[in-house]
Amino acid sequence: MRLGLVLGEVGSGLRRNASMVVSVVLVTFISLTFVGTAALLQLQINQMKGYWYDKAQVAVYLCTDTDTTGNCTGAKATTEQRDAVEQQLQSPVLAPYVDREYFETQDEAYDRFQQQFADSPATEFVQPAYLNETFWVNLVDPTQAAVLQESLSSLAGVQSVVDQRGYLDPIFNVLNAASYTAIGIAVLMLIAAVLLIATTIRLSAFSRRRELGIMRLVGASNSFIQTPFILEGVVAALVGSVLAGGAILAVVHFFVRGYLTVNFQGTPFIGMGEAAIVVPLVVLVGIVLAALSANVAIRRYLKV
Amino acid sequence: MIRFDEVTKVYAGNPRPALNALTLEILKGEFVFLVGASGSGKSSFLRLVLKEEKPSKGQIHVLGQRLGQLSSRKVPYFRRNLGVVFQDFRLLPQKNVFDNVAFSLQVIGKSKGFIQEAVPDVLKMVGLVGKANRLPHELSGGEQQRVAIARAIVNKPAILLADEPTGNLDPSTSAGIMTLLERINASGTTVIMATHDAGIVDQMQRRVIELSAGNVLRDERRAGYQTQAVPIQAIGVEDLSTRGADA
Numbered sequence: 001m002r003l004g005l006v007l008g009e010v011g012s013g014l015r016r017n018a019s020m021v022v023s024v025v026l027v028t029f030i031s032l033t034f035v036g037t038a039a040l041l042q043l044q045i046n047q048m049k050g051y052w053y054d055k056a057q058v059a060v061y062l063c064t065d066t067d068t069t070g071n072c073t074g075a076k077a078t079t080e081q082r083d084a085v086e087q088q089l090q091s092p093v094l095a096p097y098v099d100r101e102y103f104e105t106q107d108e109a110y111d112r113f114q115q116q117f118a119d120s121p122a123t124e125f126v127q128p129a130y131l132n133e134t135f136w137v138n139l140v141d142p143t144q145a146a147v148l149q150e151s152l153s154s155l156a157g158v159q160s161v162v163d164q165r166g167y168l169d170p171i172f173n174v175l176n177a178a179s180y181t182a183i184g185i186a187v188l189m190l191i192a193a194v195l196l197i198a199t200t201i202r203l204s205a206f207s208r209r210r211e212l213g214i215m216r217l218v219g220a221s222n223s224f225i226q227t228p229f230i231l232e233g234v235v236a237a238l239v240g241s242v243l244a245g246g247a248i249l250a251v252v253h254f255f256v257r258g259y260l261t262v263n264f265q266g267t268p269f270i271g272m273g274e275a276a277i278v279v280p281l282v283v284l285v286g287i288v289l290a291a292l293s294a295n296v297a298i299r300r301y302l303k304v
Numbered sequence: 305m306i307r308f309d310e311v312t313k314v315y316a317g318n319p320r321p322a323l324n325a326l327t328l329e330i331l332k333g334e335f336v337f338l339v340g341a342s343g344s345g346k347s348s349f350l351r352l353v354l355k356e357e358k359p360s361k362g363q364i365h366v367l368g369q370r371l372g373q374l375s376s377r378k379v380p381y382f383r384r385n386l387g388v389v390f391q392d393f394r395l396l397p398q399k400n401v402f403d404n405v406a407f408s409l410q411v412i413g414k415s416k417g418f419i420q421e422a423v424p425d426v427l428k429m430v431g432l433v434g435k436a437n438r439l440p441h442e443l444s445g446g447e448q449q450r451v452a453i454a455r456a457i458v459n460k461p462a463i464l465l466a467d468e469p470t471g472n473l474d475p476s477t478s479a480g481i482m483t484l485l486e487r488i489n490a491s492g493t494t495v496i497m498a499t500h501d502a503g504i505v506d507q508m509q510r511r512v513i514e515l516s517a518g519n520v521l522r523d524e525r526r527a528g529y530q531t532q533a534v535p536i537q538a539i540g541v542e543d544l545s546t547r548g549a550d551a
Contacts (some may be wrong), residue, residue, distance in 0.1 A: 005410055210396055211407075218459070219383035220411035
């Protein structure tokens with residue numbers, strides 16, 4: 001096959017259909033930017049999950065004098081009950097799951113409460129006796145909290161066993177919803193892009209139908225006839241996906257690293273490393289989709 | 305070279321077959337005129353030889369290949385052995401004479417060197433020396449058809465199919481084209497020409513296959529446009545009635 005001839009055909013096809021090619025570029029650009037954003041959002045969610053779940057603890061609240069919930073009977077947990085919980089935590093059954101644990105007395109809890117809610121009127125009437133004594137447990141694997149809940153919540157003197165991860169889930173649900181929305185928009189836009197590429201290729205083939213007819217008549221092979229059209233779609237989509245890659249890098253560089261990371265210290269954000277994974281994927285998706293849709297679009301002109 | 309065995313071709317939406325259990329054989333080096341009214345099956349015959357259509361029934365052998373068993377991937381390579389010429393020339397208007405002929409070699413992957421040699425040779429053979437740089441619209445109809453013939457034979461095909469090649473040309477220009485086709489035939493290429501031009505057929509005195517409603521009405525060697533055999537009245541009447549139906 002003669003490369004120069006094929007590339008010449010690609011060039012003339014792209015020039016002849018300039019306006020369609022520009023629209024293909026724009027639609028692939030936008031749709032793949034959404035795809036990339038959705039992917040980055042998922043990576044961000046994973047990163048935050050890893051970070052926050054590591055910090056999340058399991059709290060084993062013991063009974064106070066006023067408690068009647070859980071296993072409590074309105075009496076403060078006794079020292080024996082407290083020791084029983086601690087023994088259970090250090091028993092061979094639970095010890096492998098526990099990374100570290102510490103005990104918080106009512107006074108310590110009170111100090112923490114005063115700090116956390118310094119501006120709240122609640123600080124004025126809360127007494128240390130209202131607050132639970134608590135075992136704070138860090139797990140080796142934060143997803144194994146159910147094991148602790150199962151074996152500790154039935155012990156006498158235990159009010160409840162709470163997995164703090166539960167507090168994080170609403171945040172992640174919101175982020176997940178945002179990322180699914182982005183994926184949904186991306187899919188719609190990708191469908192539009194695929195159809196637009198197919199239309200562009202058909203138009204290009206139609207404007208060259210004389211040449212195509214003669215090629216088929218004199219016995220040009222199907223791959224020779226097909227290749228310029230497929231390359232045409234791929235080139236247009238490649239330009240669009242490279243633009244999308246640039247947009248993704250710009251978002252990560254200027255927005256995530258330049259704004260979010262600076263203004264929300266203490267929260268882990270994705271960096272250029274993640275962008276470097278997403279950008280090649282986005283370009284690959286663009287090229288493969290363009291090649292497939294152009295291939296389907298041109299097939300009708302190759303029927304013998 | 306070409307053999308049709310009981311070939312029937314029915315197009316969708318038309319209960320009357322375009323070709324009706326057609327059986328005929330064309331040998332290597334023959335010059336065959338295909339005559340008959342419009343709709344008698346001439347074009348269907350040519351399209352079947354090219355494998356642009358599949359027969360509804362029957363076997364077609366061309367150049368030792370059974371066309372029914374030819375995979376669609378191999379059809380392009382099969383077609384390289386056939387040259388085709390049409391009534392409307394089908395040249396590329398934005399390419400000059402040389403490039404029009406060269407195009408058919410480029411797209412089947414011939415080298416530049418081969419093209420530089422073969423194209424001037426074939427242009428000389430068809431009588432277009434010195435016109436290689438003209439665009440098609442700068443040429444007369446006869447010259448355009450010569451370009452089309454040059455394109456069809458530049459790859460030295462074994463068979464040349466011509467679908468009313470003189471249909472758009474005046475009689476003296478047509479005679480020039482026929483001389484050219486005769487010369488191509490003399491060099492060993494089988495020529496099959498569908499035509500309505502009675503003068504040409506009568507003058508050439510070659511094999512004539514007359515089709516009517518998809519059947520072979522006659523197949524005579526060294527014949528003219530009108531049959532010299534005594535026509536059977538009944539066939540003549542039926543023939544007229546089908547012509548009426550076509551129109």
